[in-house]
Amino acid sequence: MDQKHSVLEMDYIRKQERIALKNCGLIDPERIEEYIRYDGYQALAKAILQLGPEGVIEEVEASGLRGRGGAGFPTGRKWRSGYLAKGNEKFIICNADEGDPGAFMDRSILEGDPHSVIEAMTIAAFAIGATKGFIYVRAEYPIAVKRLQIAIDQAHEMGFLGSDIFGSGFGFDIELRLGAGAFVCGEAKALIASIEGKRGMPTPKPPRTNDKGLWSKPTILNNVETFANIPPIIRNGAGWYAAIGSEKSKGTKVFALGGKINRTGLVEIPIGTPLREVIFDIGGGIPGGKKFKAVQTGGPSGGCIPTEHLDVKIDYESLQDIGSMMGSGGMIVMDEDNCMVDIARFFLEFSVEESCGKCTPCREGTKKMLGILEKITSGEGVMSDLDDLERLGQIIKDTSLCGLGKTAPNPVLSTLKYFRDEYEAHVKDKTCPAGVCKALLQYTITDKCIGCGICKTVCPVSCITGNKKEKHVIDPSACIRCGACQEACPVDAIIKR
Amino acid sequence: MLEKILTEENFSALDELLERYKGVPGPLMPLLQGAQDIFGAIPEEVQSYIAEKANIPLAEIYGVVTFYSQFRMVPRGDHVISVCLGTACYVKGSQNIMDKISQAMGIGIGETSSDGKFTLVGTRCIGACGLAPIVTVNDDVYGKVKESEILKILEKYK
Numbered sequence: 238m239d240q241k242h243s244v245l246e247m248d249y250i251r252k253q254e255r256i257a258l259k260n261c262g263l264i265d266p267e268r269i270e271e272y273i274r275y276d277g278y279q280a281l282a283k284a285i286l287q288l289g290p291e292g293v294i295e296e297v298e299a300s301g302l303r304g305r306g307g308a309g310f311p312t313g314r315k316w317r318s319g320y321l322a323k324g325n326e327k328f329i330i331c332n333a334d335e336g337d338p339g340a341f342m343d344r345s346i347l348e349g350d351p352h353s354v355i356e357a358m359t360i361a362a363f364a365i366g367a368t369k370g371f372i373y374v375r376a377e378y379p380i381a382v383k384r385l386q387i388a389i390d391q392a393h394e395m396g397f398l399g400s401d402i403f404g405s406g407f408g409f410d411i412e413l414r415l416g417a418g419a420f421v422c423g424e425a426k427a428l429i430a431s432i433e434g435k436r437g438m439p440t441p442k443p444p445r446t447n448d449k450g451l452w453s454k455p456t457i458l459n460n461v462e463t464f465a466n467i468p469p470i471i472r473n474g475a476g477w478y479a480a481i482g483s484e485k486s487k488g489t490k491v492f493a494l495g496g497k498i499n500r501t502g503l504v505e506i507p508i509g510t511p512l513r514e515v516i517f518d519i520g521g522g523i524p525g526g527k528k529f530k531a532v533q534t535g536g537p538s539g540g541c542i543p544t545e546h547l548d549v550k551i552d553y554e555s556l557q558d559i560g561s562m563m564g565s566g567g568m569i570v571m572d573e574d575n576c577m578v579d580i581a582r583f584f585l586e587f588s589v590e591e592s593c594g595k596c597t598p599c600r601e602g603t604k605k606m607l608g609i610l611e612k613i614t615s616g617e618g619v620m621s622d623l624d625d626l627e628r629l630g631q632i633i634k635d636t637s638l639c640g641l642g643k644t645a646p647n648p649v650l651s652t653l654k655y656f657r658d659e660y661e662a663h664v665k666d667k668t669c670p671a672g673v674c675k676a677l678l679q680y681t682i683t684d685k686c687i688g689c690g691i692c693k694t695v696c697p698v699s700c701i702t703g704n705k706k707e708k709h710v711i712d713p714s715a716c717i718r719c720g721a722c723q724e725a726c727p728v729d730a731i732i733k734r
Numbered sequence: 735m736l737e738k739i740l741t742e743e744n745f746s747a748l749d750e751l752l753e754r755y756k757g758v759p760g761p762l763m764p765l766l767q768g769a770q771d772i773f774g775a776i777p778e779e780v781q782s783y784i785a786e787k788a789n790i791p792l793a794e795i796y797g798v799v800t801f802y803s804q805f806r807m808v809p810r811g812d813h814v815i816s817v818c819l820g821t822a823c824y825v826k827g828s829q830n831i832m833d834k835i836s837q838a839m840g841i842g843i844g845e846t847s848s849d850g851k852f853t854l855v856g857t858r859c860i861g862a863c864g865l866a867p868i869v870t871v872n873d874d875v876y877g878k879v880k881e882s883e884i885l886k887i888l889e890k891y892k
Contacts, residue, residue: 335861336858336859337859338819338820338821338822338824338858338859339820339821339822339859339863340859340861341859341861341862341863344861376767376804377857377858377859377860377861378861414763414764415763415764415767416802416804417763417766417767417802417803417804417805418802418803418804418858419801419802419803420858431763432760432763433759433760434760434761434762434763434790434798435762435794435798436797436798436801437801437802452759452760493863495821495822495863495864495866496821496822496825496826496863496866497825497826501822501863501864501866502864533821536821567821567863569821569822569825569863571825575825580825583821583824584821587858593801724882
């Protein structure tokens, strides 16, 4: 009993509030009975038998729920526009193309509580008058695909999907569609193109998808986590939900804590919790006594947040104000051993590969930026490169067609803003302070050397010299910086800097 | 290599698939995914077969196949080694693991060894960031992989 008490008292548990992840890990996701046992499908019954379409929309509007895919568009307003859109056929799509590297909350919900998404989609369909839904899920998530299909079949058997749900005459069906590895398909219009069987490329807005979406019919798209919040909102009422969170952003958000942090995993916290609490109280700080350097939020669309902004209360606006974004909720912590220039290069490489190639600023601009960053990390940068990066980044943000391009420069711009000294060290001093950028590293043997000669034998280019029992020396001009000597040294006498 | 996959048996499985998606709106993605499961890849021969039977222009099919990173036109090796290059894995050193495998096997990212045994790929986040860095071999997942251990892990598949 005592032990249980102490576990619940842990910050990791105590500071979380689980709404979207409520059932994850508690119920058997392949048994609909267990979902029903935990109030499952009661919200759907309440929506259909008690609230009616307008009542549902009013409830979602009043809850203050905003899109959890990253952009934070008010869900209720989206549904109302779907409700008002004219058309004999409408669609509901669940965006389960969780592409941000470092975010896995949607996978967890799909695998651990698939019925919550199906129930929510059915409620949404009832509210806007849709008869058909699609879940567009990443092919990288085979277990999620399997469990979703089981859940859909079970919901059919129980009469929660199909024609005439709860004897109301309302009918709805859901079909799974698999992605094929294109990050841009997380963008609504690209995703729709992909379901239609085309290359996943976005098209200009307007028209918006709520007027002309899938097969040019009114379509409402929501993200997995957004949907997972719907059944509790309908069951417990908008007032209950709106009491959680910050003034502008209600409810909770799930974050995927990862990187250089003691307790990795998914954490669900009320919006408005300070970053510091998430990283140090819930996440338990940085392992190995290392120093915190930055936290990256929002994946390839977000930015790196330095120590000075750790007290920021997390919400859509506050993160944007400091050059990052909420995004889908990836939160990667970096310590003193991570090079910020290298991280910026890493994200840009991702954006370059994933750019669909349709609009010039994104296709060509990100490539140019990557080229400059590669120049800097290989020790050939000049100071004007930094200005070029800033200028180019701003132009790409202003002129790209879709969200991918508009946010792709963020990792570079935010690191340039907060870690300019690191860029300057690469350019002016030709050093990488974190010891990551290989071309700028130098391996040296310190006085700890016992002259055993092991390093000499493992060196692939024979650039180490020295007599037995005497200090050895590395010839930096021949060294290829493979690190084999450092790994082999029995007394840790070889350092890189 | 191609003769091995362009068998009558595979084409009749494809016929069944085409039959199943007759009249379904937007059938191309599931058709291609199904075809890749059957053949192990979607070579030109398969693309033009689908084009004719499903009445979709070959150019459109080719455009879609080359757009998505999971579609491939040549089959992969017996074992697929994927190193996760997502953010959490990257900050924990997955690039070094990738380099080590690449060097030891003499193949780059996306390449297959000359004996057709191994294909090395860099994957995007597989959503197991708590176990970073991650390497998967076929369906086996290895978490918290150390650079010094990786070659021993791969030894099992030789």
